[in-house]
Amino acid sequence: MRTTTVAEPGWQVGVVWMGFPVVGAGLLWGVQAAAGWLLSLPWIPFRGPLRLIDSIPEPWDTVGSLALGAAVGLFFAAWAAHERLTVEVTDETLTLTRGGTPRTIDRTEISAVFFDDKKLVVLGRISEELARESHDLPAGAVADAFQTHGYPWLDADPHRDEFRRWVExxxxxxxxxxxxxxxxxxxxxxxxxxxxRELRTELARLGVVVRDDRKRQFWRLTGQSGR
Known part of the structure; x- marks a missing residue:
């Protein structure tokens, strides 16, 4: 069975694993180096932690700030790795994996696949959303994977004009x-x-699809709503 897998490029993954610790170390070192000056500003908050940082003698303050900053950066790099989306497409199934947890959707259940801004959206047979996943995948590779296996790839949401803004x-x-x-x-x-995310799932069970625009909610009804 042919399988096409789309994941974040290796260079992009490497930038995260290398860049986040470097940025974290640099930021915390900068705070440590500027602690004395920051304490001279009467309006600056977090004066207690700054006094503690400023009281640590060299070279331990520099070594400690670099090590702690790098560790914080590694934590965020690991979190980013956990949240990465991988897409596996075959002629029969679509598998979306995030956080080590795969979710498989049968090809026969899918009526449309498209991008909505930075979201990969999969629609079902009654226009319900089977998946709406944020990603940093190469857009061209994703589109090619679905088209190669005969999925109904679209350039835009076919139901976009049906969305209405929600008010209380x-x-x-x-x-x-x-x-x-x-x-x-x-x-x-x-x-x-x-x-x-949980509330979106509950709304889907009631036949309502939701999309967000700058924390504003827009809704439409699916075929199962009966409206």
Whole structure:
């Protein structure tokens, strides 16, 4: 069975693993080097930690700041690696893997695949969203993979004109949907990505597709909604 795999380029992965520790070390070293000057500014916050940093003698303050900054950078590099999306396409299935967890979608369930800004979107047979994944994959390679295996790749969302902006207590929507959208608006305002993702899933079960634009929610109904 032919399989086409699309992942982030090796050079891009290398930049993250090498660059994040270097940037982290440089930033923390800069704070350490400027701690004395920063304490001279009466309005500067976090004076306690700055005094502690400034009190550490050389060379331990420089060594410590570089080591801690590099460790913080490595942590974020590992987090970025965990969040990377890998796409595997065959003639029969699509597999999306993030955080080491694969999710497979049968080809027969898919009606359209396209990019919505920096999201890879997969639609089902009644226009429901089977997947909406953020990514840093090469766009051309992704499109080629789907087209090579005969998937319905589109240049844009075929239902984009159906989306309407959500406002609180919209009369066109059932109370349960409005309640979920209201809770999701709060999650977006707090930048709670996990809660927003869970609420999107709950809305999908009710036949509602949601897309975001600068923390504003836009919605449309799928075929299962019966409206």
């Amino acid at each position: 207590d919209l009369p066109d929507l059932p109370p349960a949907v409005n309640a979920l959208l209201k809770a999701r608006a709060k999650a977006l305002k707090k930048s709670d990505a996990d809660d927003a």
